[in-house]
Amino acid sequence: MRHIIQHALLGLLIGAILRAGLKSNSVHGQRILKNEATVTAIPHTEGSLRWHRDWMNEVFPILEEQCSHCHWSTVEAEAGLEFDKLSDAGMALENHRVLKSIVRAVVSGDMPPENPMDPGLRKKVQSWYEDSYRPSLRALPGPHSPRRLSRHELRYSIASVFGFEPEVAIIEAEQTVVEKSLVLKLLPLDPPGQSGFTNDTHTNPLKETHWEQLSLIVDSALETLLGSEREQLLSQLIGKEITNPVDSSDAILVLEAIYERAFRRPPPENFLERAIMRIQSKEDDELLKELKAEVKSILLSPLFLYRGLLTAQEQSADDALVGRVPSETLNDVDLNSAWPVDDYELASRLSFFLWCEPPDRALLNVAARGDLSQSKIYREQINRMLDDERSKRLAEHFAVEWLSLSEIEKVSNNPPVAHALLSQPIDYFDYLIRENRPITELLASNYTFANAHTAKFYPKDRRHLATYRKQRGIEVEALANQRLELASTTERGGILTMPGVLAMNRGPVVRGTWMLEKILGVHLPDPPANIGQVPSNEKGEDLTFRERFELHRSQPSCASCHQFIDPLGFALDRYTRDGSYLSDDDAKRMGIDTRGELPDGQSFSDFAELRELLLSVKSEQVARNLVERLLSYALCRELEWFDEVTVDTIVEKLIKIGENGSSFREEVTFHDLIILVADSLPFTHSR
Numbered sequence: 001m002r003h004i005i006q007h008a009l010l011g012l013l014i015g016a017i018l019r020a021g022l023k024s025n026s027v028h029g030q031r032i033l034k035n036e037a038t039v040t041a042i043p044h045t046e047g048s049l050r051w052h053r054d055w056m057n058e059v060f061p062i063l064e065e066q067c068s069h070c071h072w073s074t075v076e077a078e079a080g081l082e083f084d085k086l087s088d089a090g091m092a093l094e095n096h097r098v099l100k101s102i103v104r105a106v107v108s109g110d111m112p113p114e115n116p117m118d119p120g121l122r123k124k125v126q127s128w129y130e131d132s133y134r135p136s137l138r139a140l141p142g143p144h145s146p147r148r149l150s151r152h153e154l155r156y157s158i159a160s161v162f163g164f165e166p167e168v169a170i171i172e173a174e175q176t177v178v179e180k181s182l183v184l185k186l187l188p189l190d191p192p193g194q195s196g197f198t199n200d201t202h203t204n205p206l207k208e209t210h211w212e213q214l215s216l217i218v219d220s221a222l223e224t225l226l227g228s229e230r231e232q233l234l235s236q237l238i239g240k241e242i243t244n245p246v247d248s249s250d251a252i253l254v255l256e257a258i259y260e261r262a263f264r265r266p267p268p269e270n271f272l273e274r275a276i277m278r279i280q281s282k283e284d285d286e287l288l289k290e291l292k293a294e295v296k297s298i299l300l301s302p303l304f305l306y307r308g309l310l311t312a313q314e315q316s317a318d319d320a321l322v323g324r325v326p327s328e329t330l331n332d333v334d335l336n337s338a339w340p341v342d343d344y345e346l347a348s349r350l351s352f353f354l355w356c357e358p359p360d361r362a363l364l365n366v367a368a369r370g371d372l373s374q375s376k377i378y379r380e381q382i383n384r385m386l387d388d389e390r391s392k393r394l395a396e397h398f399a400v401e402w403l404s405l406s407e408i409e410k411v412s413n414n415p416p417v418a419h420a421l422l423s424q425p426i427d428y429f430d431y432l433i434r435e436n437r438p439i440t441e442l443l444a445s446n447y448t449f450a451n452a453h454t455a456k457f458y459p460k461d462r463r464h465l466a467t468y469r470k471q472r473g474i475e476v477e478a479l480a481n482q483r484l485e486l487a488s489t490t491e492r493g494g495i496l497t498m499p500g501v502l503a504m505n506r507g508p509v510v511r512g513t514w515m516l517e518k519i520l521g522v523h524l525p526d527p528p529a530n531i532g533q534v535p536s537n538e539k540g541e542d543l544t545f546r547e548r549f550e551l552h553r554s555q556p557s558c559a560s561c562h563q564f565i566d567p568l569g570f571a572l573d574r575y576t577r578d579g580s581y582l583s584d585d586d587a588k589r590m591g592i593d594t595r596g597e598l599p600d601g602q603s604f605s606d607f608a609e610l611r612e613l614l615l616s617v618k619s620e621q622v623a624r625n626l627v628e629r630l631l632s633y634a635l636c637r638e639l640e641w642f643d644e645v646t647v648d649t650i651v652e653k654l655i656k657i658g659e660n661g662s663s664f665r666e667e668v669t670f671h672d673l674i675i676l677v678a679d680s681l682p683f684t685h686s687r
Helices: 002-021 036-041 048-067 089-094 096-108 119-136 151-162 182-186 208-225 230-238 248-263 269-279 284-299 317-321 327-332 343-354 361-368 375-387 389-402 405-410 415-434 499-504 508-518 545-552 556-571 584-589 607-614 619-635 641-654 670-678
Strands: 447-450 482-485 655-658 661-664
Touching (some): 182 208, 208 230, 269 284, 343 375, 375 389, 389 415, 405 415, 405 499, 508 556, 619 641, 619 661, 641 670
Antiparallel strands (some): 447 482
8 A cells, every 4th residue: 555655645746846847937948048149049040140130120129119009018918918028039939829929910900900000011020920030940849748647538548457447337318418437527627728728737737636536436447357257357458368266477467467558668677576576475365455556556656647757768869860850841950959759659649649548559569669660650550540439539529629619518408409419510520530531621511410409400401311210208319420411401511510510609709709719720819898789779770780780899999800700700690599591581581691801802702602712712721720729739738939840841731822822732631631740740759
């Protein structure tokens, strides 16, 4: 029991150390130097001094003159943007995301809203960013930063270790969807990290309550593992038949299997040797008791609960040269700062990315042979894992958190209906990945997934669904989805027109804001306080909601954001609050106007035309947001300035630039995108 307590205390200590490391005055462990004499220490190319001088002497004075009355620390800075905090090179890098937002707003003419900036000054800001700053950025992987497993990763990891998932004993009714996982029942929710994803736990360490609940979960699993069916469960665990009673040699095999599954690599020799010494002289009940204690100590160990504690440390620049550096970025990589992670760490990163759980036996075997670093074998493993049903967790976790799909659960008080609305986009996203569909089908497709609860939204094609016959005595029940071809329901197709997505985003402002943030990657400031509601028609007035809204948002401080929001939101105005689609007659009677114009002058008449714009002239922006979100999820952290080159490299593989502008490459699929992310510098390297 003593070694269990020691492991728990060590975990708390590691958590405290990791938290303390976050408080240092650095950018991910690298100190930022704040004057021109030392700016070359910032890991940029030889253009560092030039972009810094241009920023200080030409660009920053423009922002100071044009923006200081609204965005300065000495005033109540609007949108939380304090431009004076970008006054030196270090802070500009530290606030790279803010810097990008500022440049985008200035170049587009959105800021300042009341007194437009001179076009020549806007061009100077744009030229600095595109010709001086961006080319100077150097590709670097993120720093080596161990983090604890998230709640979902713990759930799947514990199931992987034992070969079964600890569950709550509960009677399930057909009309309800019940969560049986003991891990999800007992462990607290993980708040999203700085990346927006719950697997980003760098600022959310294990707390004392976690240890108490984890102890209960492990005890429950051990009762099952070493209970009445232990011969069968232990035999499955080690791949060798065990008979009753379990002897010490069997127990050693069990420990070896659990150690490797839990630590995601062969355990340090001293760990296993000490454990063997403690159990080899035990028999019968004493042996089982000691085996329980050893297994529990493993699953309360920081080496299980934290990722990256056993990763090989920094290698030499020569080693990095023969590592997994993508050829197109090789010249931009600081080989003295970056090194390829070992095959076991790479296997772990890949498995948690695609499956949200530790590597399986096949992947560990490839890592043990040292073959995972070979490009062909690496890609074969990725394709194998994407074909596995466990890859659905990309949809269940990445897609749900990226698109905030859990909000769909709130749109209906009928659990099976809410389940149907939520499972539709999840099953669809899983279909895009498992069937290796083109990336364009995220927004436009001839297929969807539906069941009897969502069939009403597809009136012209619902007859192709298999007939549902309700069980006797059951009022309503949760149903599986079926793939449905949209032969006649042309107003649907893609994630944006799914009824659950529309119903969770009710109204043009909410829908437009959601599309901006989730699809185009534009993050808007909070609306002004006391903005009020759109007024009703006065006596004698017969204005549509859109016409009344146009009057309501005419203030310059509102218009600066609504010029982006409104065209997108009103394009979806023919879809009702519950996601139904209005007929031509109803739309005409209600005065629905889906026409719009984007800030860059591109116009459209309805949502179908807007969707075409998203897939053409806005394709690079859509692709960049998708790449940034997927890469951030894969790395379990917020992207930084040193990830820009990686993002650019991947986006270039997705987009083609022609005479009529940009568009998605038709041949690029979701497998291609995932392979590009998994084979990128920050995923395969560390520093």
